[in-house]
Amino acid sequence: MWNYLEDASNYQGHADKILIPQTEAELVGILAEAQAGGIAVTIAGGGSGLTGGRVPEGGWCVSLEKFNKIEIHDGFAVCGAGAILGDLHAAAKRSGQFYPPDPTETMAAIGGTISCNACGSRSFMYGATRRWIRRLRFALMDGRVLDVRRGDKIDFEVIPVHRPASTKHSAGYPLAAGMEWIDLISGSEGTLAVVIEAELELQPVPKEMLNGIVFFSSDADSLRAVEAWRSIPGLRMLEWADEPSLGLIREKYTDLPKAAVACVIVEQLVEDESAVDDWVERLEEQNAMADESWFGSSEADRERFRAFRHALPERVIQLVRQLGFSKLGSDFSVPVEKNREMLDFYRDQIAKRFPAPFAIFGHIGDAHVHVNLFPSSEETGVEGKKLMDDFARKSVELGGTIAAEHGLGKRKRHFLPFLYSEAEIEAMKAVKRHLDPKWLLGRGNLFPMSPEHPGA
Template identity: 30%
Template sequence: MTAPELTFLTRDPAVRQAYAADASGLALLPEAVARPTSAPEVVALMQQAAATKTPVTAAGGQSSMTGGSITDQGTLLSLRGMARILDIDPVRRTARVEPGILVGDLKRALAAEGLLFAPDPTSEEEAALGGAIACNASGARSLRYGATRRHITGLSVVLASGEQVELSRTRLEKNTVGYAAIHDPIDWFIGSEGTLGVVVAAELSLLPLPERVTGLGLPFPGDAEALAFVVAAREAMTRGVIAPRCLEFLDAEALAVVRSQEGGSNWLGQAFVYTEEESPGDAELDFDRWLALAEAHGAMAEDVLVFDNDATIRTARLLRHAVPATMLERGHAFMADGGRRLATDWAVPYPRLAEAIGIARAAVAEHGVVTPTIYGHAGNGHPHMDFVARNADEVHAIEETIAAILRPILAMGGTVAAEHGIGKIKHRWMSMQLSAQQRAVMLGIKAALDPDGLMAPGNIF
């Protein structure tokens, strides 16, 4: 019997080309592209893939920094055609949503109902919900709300066999059955980078939309002052003195990018911290507390910026997002010469961030590579370093510099990848962090769910 024709599957060269690149700067041409519009179509695709042993790589917005959403093996499965909000329950504060909706569109639709989906990758206008789940995306506000995992209560997943499974997060407060790693199978899929199954729907846990948010931009004379302020702010947060939902750092290079954008010329200083705090609608931000803490760490008080409405906060966020977006564009300009943007997403326990950035800067100087922008989620001990390599030799030199940075980062109790996952480009870094036993456990889960290795080959493993 011949397999039924999958009308949403194409081998058209132009369509294949349209899905051949993501934000990693790499390009891989898939053999076919599937664009289903329903879960039963994904089931049919996976059943056929299992029967013919055809690899399948899921993709959402293709904003992966690590080549996770591209492949030259088998079928590229775009979920963008499955972008419906299936249900919103304002009483339970939950929503059931398909994976292809962009995170930004989802958040706006929920905000109209007075609800907040808290994860906020700065790429939310490019990233789809399924991609955010598969990467356990986080962002600035993860300081307060944690990463995507915390906000997912259910998943509908199509496995490599074509079987569709429904998973709900356990509500148990006590459980001693088996290893902790198997207690909540939903957690296998969140952060699995498409290697275990295809997310076709998710149940989200939502929060009430904050009534009022105020943003502050705090300029400092240098990294040392700004990073000491971040540690002090975290400690003041623990004591309940202030309640930041983000603490974002920008170094002088990142600030230069911001100042080159429209509306960014008043982001002054040699280093900068952007923060936001929520308050009830009738309560003003306690500006004096913030200013006292910032001034105690050398902030340039006369140049502090206040963002006190939706429009100015949106502008501030766009300026912050302009840093990775601009570095990505600069990298693209050198692709014909073998260059590209290279980004790190290592993290350390936040009190050690200044020390870690110092080590990173020393390694950059020692290896003589181009100066990166250093910016990002300082409140979580998690900066980004974005380098622009102009050719293949510079790519190699920067990769060696990154290796030299990651060894001491791991020795500080850090991670090589706090946000962007492993994808196809960080295998080397992952094996620096995980023991042989940890890798064997992961391979065991992979073999149990995808014995033929059909899901997202090359990602993670």
Template identity: 55%
Template sequence: MIEDASGWQGEPQQQHAPANEQELCSLLQSASAAGTPVTIAGSLTGVNGGAIPDRGWSISMKAFKRLEIQPGKAIVGAGVSLKDLQQAARNSGQFFPPDPTEHWASIGGIIANNASGSRSFYYGSTRRHILSLDVCFMDGSSQTFHRGEPIHFPVPQINIPKTTKHQVGYPLSPGMDWVDLICGSEGTLAVVTGAELSLLPLPETMISGVIFFPNDDKALNAVEAWRKVDGLHMLEYCDANSVDLVRDRFEGIPKLAACVIIEQQGDDPDPWLTRLTESGAYEEASWFALTPNDRERFRQFRHALPEAVNDRVRRNGFQKLGSDYAVPVHRNREMMDYYRRKLHQFPAPSVIFGHIGDAHVHVNLLPESSAHVQLGKQLMLDFARQAVALGGTVGAEHGLGKRKRHLLALQFTADEIQAMREVKTRLDPQWLLGVGNLFETPESSL
């Protein structure tokens, strides 16, 4: 039995961990010959069941550990963790900019999900930082694709929402890059074995702050006022309910507090004193730092939120219901008001936290009964429809996997989904790779 971070479980018929590309290609060839489905596993930190097989084989990429740091880039195997990449990059005075908050995620998983993180507000998601990709296809062939190498078959232009983040389906566009097609394809088109990723020099000076507010409204007003602050690399939000969830784990959190987390390039914190006063933040109780160690402490604070939610949901014994929707930045406040209005009527606890700089927050419901789960599912669908109605996306960074594949049809037209299915069929004619991710696979469509 294997399980991902969301508790989605599956029982593979066989588990494999190829030592190198040759072994992987030969496994894929055997699976194709036998018509056996194959699901790729990275570090299993995914939250939508994507790495969990419905049937067939599970192939772990944990043995692909190559890690070489050069000026401006890293050559990295799919099984290397983000933590190890960042550590090695830091030793050379560099870093991998998107920095998803889950440090145990594998590079293969990060690429397959086009992951992003708190600094994506400034640096964008993983896709933007890939220089080349090494992949294996289901027929057992392998290939390296460099940035700028176009696909050799026609695809239509699909409608991409005008959000700063979007990770749903394939971003089809005539003449698109192979790298752009495979990155974010959630293990449905090819297996990523390695990549060249761009690294940037570590900023010499950075101001970090965890700024507490007496209520959610004041925090949300500050977000809109600070969005355009020069050199801002991070703008994150945690509502008062989510701060309450981690209160016991950290010292110095004021009562009844929502918070905004910022990072800004520079070394002059004085303008923040004025901003705190103007916005009605708790001036004395807010945390500011200039050192990497404190920055790491703030990162742990932020990361503790999704972990606390997952722990609580597990303890309650019910499925986690979490959103990953984003809207165009100018619709942020509208969407936040919608969430808050509807959550007010929801009978179980809920939290809102996340990447508000990108108008992308995670609404998490913490059901305490089966009735809450049913109501919660309806509410999540309602939120998804509202996000799309505001020009947004039903998936900004986690992908859809199996748990959320029903949302694909909310985002795209039947023709657009058909165009994606045709790309899938071209690269995986028997529909064996990542079965059940993104698309329903009724026998009639195989």
């Protein structure tokens, strides 16, 4: 979908060679040659990343697109790193199963989602990608190919780092005493290993589900509803979009109620039809636009609502390309009890400092909304970047993270010291040096680098 020298955030790079190995032996050969020649290697997945992680800044770009095997078994799938997420979803569905992590962008490759530890809207119930990996096969820069299962511990010592109190977090290496290989490699953003293949857990497709897009004519009511609905049993999605977000897709969705200034998107596992009556009550209690809200329980409804939700980030990316700026989007998540405080901070700062369009939507169930800023000039572009830095600091101050699901890549690596102490970053660099002493893999991701001393 995106070419090898950019990603969905519009971050641009360059490479001396683009290599597309057909086999594992060929991949290992490429890594050995790079190791011998001191050549940086950046791994390309589907290109839907939002942090510049897959964008090379010199050296070789290696795409795993030929590693596209998908085997479906009872309870699990075996996928090559280049298998496309949408193909996995479709194949799992044909077997009456589903793969829980759903970072909505179906063109992502499995290797990319593992390397970012991607989440998405259903992560409200199912958590991040890491949790669904049962076995992982990956290549290291020292020539080894490891095939590890859940439970297999790393074979070297690490210094533990702290974890923020948000429910979602994917920034830096989650170092812990006695940690497992899968937890280290997943989320490492292509800096420690090249993911080759994974065995991923599948779940049976739930029998009954109810989906809804609930519209509100009051922003405050929509946010009160979020807090009231967070603990509803069986809820596997709790998403939210503000008025500017709805404005982005009104042209596409002409049936979107005119008076709506916010919406809450829900998906719930249900036992029977009585669940509908519960929602009728809830909508009334929360002063929602009951008659104009959309509910459905069929596969087609689910797909329609999924497309509606996905239209938001898609439109943002389209707009960013039109404007010609790099994407200015946040990925911060705070402890759920701090959700309102963080949102108020975003809005207050935008009102004071950013005289250009913006839109806020996303995974509010995990206190993880994406703030999207659309600069209209160089000045607003500069201010937008400063705002993002201040949002990152505020997230940390509230006990949250600097990246919940997209990682840091190159565009957001300067956030790392906002969350971690120097000693913690040094502990991560020690792991990097241990597995990739010449600092060749995913160079520039997570840690800034200079040609003389890449890991400095």
